[in-house]
Amino acid sequence: MSQDTHGADAHHHDHHPHQHQHHGPHPAGWGTAAKATLHCLTGCAVGEVLGMVIGTALGWHTAPTMALAIVLAFVFGYSLTLRAVTRAGVAFGAAIGVALAADTLSITVMEIVDNGVILLVPGAMEAHLSDGLFWGALALAFAVAFLVTTPVNRWLIGRGKGHAVVHQYH
Template sequence: MSIQSTLQSFLTNPTYLTIWGVLVAISLSILVWDLWKNNEELGRLMKFVWGFTVLYSGPLGLAGYWWSGRTQIAHDSLWRKGFRSVSHCYSGCGSGEVTGVVIAVGLLALETLWVAVVTFTFAYILGYALTVGPLMEDGVPFGEAVKDAFYSETASITVMEVVAIGTDIWLAGEAAMSDVLFWTALVFSLTLGLVAAYPVNVLLIEFGVKEGMMNPAEMG
């Protein structure tokens, strides 16, 4: 059995999917409880970021939050900054990818190539928007905010989406929206995109291309 067919079998197995659904529900419950009980100081944007990260990646997203995103972390580090940064990118790009896929497949019934084009476009737009918006709230002019987002986020978004969309097409390129594989492959591919873009974000911060998200411990 090939890797592709093995993964397809795994992603359509009712037992595995039930276990994953339970893990995601538990992870989201823990996140919401901790944000409400222990981390109210976190900004609205980062609560949004962690919510989508855990929704898409379950226990992996929760582990990343616990390790790098709480005000209770003992000390900050490049690797923690990198995970906060990639999660920020992930929440916007993931939302854009889901939106793009639903529109391209569900509404427009496009062929695979155009599904990829539309999905890439939405992922870039929402990925950039999640950087442009906060910059403008801080008083940065729109043009300058767009340039800053393009400079700091393009490499991360590109790696994330090449891996995510490529994996999704590889696993579920022939699936319809009514198929379980359509949705499970999408979620699985999003997590692979997160993992692939993580070291990219670490390098971008290390070389000063990105500043990285603020140390949450400073908000506590």
């Protein structure tokens, strides 16, 4: 009888992980994914706007301005996570690993989408900082990037990756 009970427990444990993967809502739903994406968007927006402002102010052409904006988007995106994780008591070296694991795919998708949108808006890259087109195209690009990146973050979090890595430190 104890063997049957043990067999039933083993059977139950064998299927338990599969139930979480395939049945019912995962604890990380759309709200959690949206918060993770907003966190990512914040860092990306700060870096991108700063990069666009610097490139435009210096009269740079499209490619170097976009390159600077993308680099700064990653820097600020990772920095927000680093700040939160180190505040939770994680050593800086370990926090870098957490930030890379949490943010790389999210920031990459966001950057591809928002820069793609900006490139598709006629005249957006040539617009000056004082032009409504500059800020309108940027706002549109961030909105589209948010909509595309949120499902990516939900998928990552649902698999214990992305911002799910950071949540243990909150």
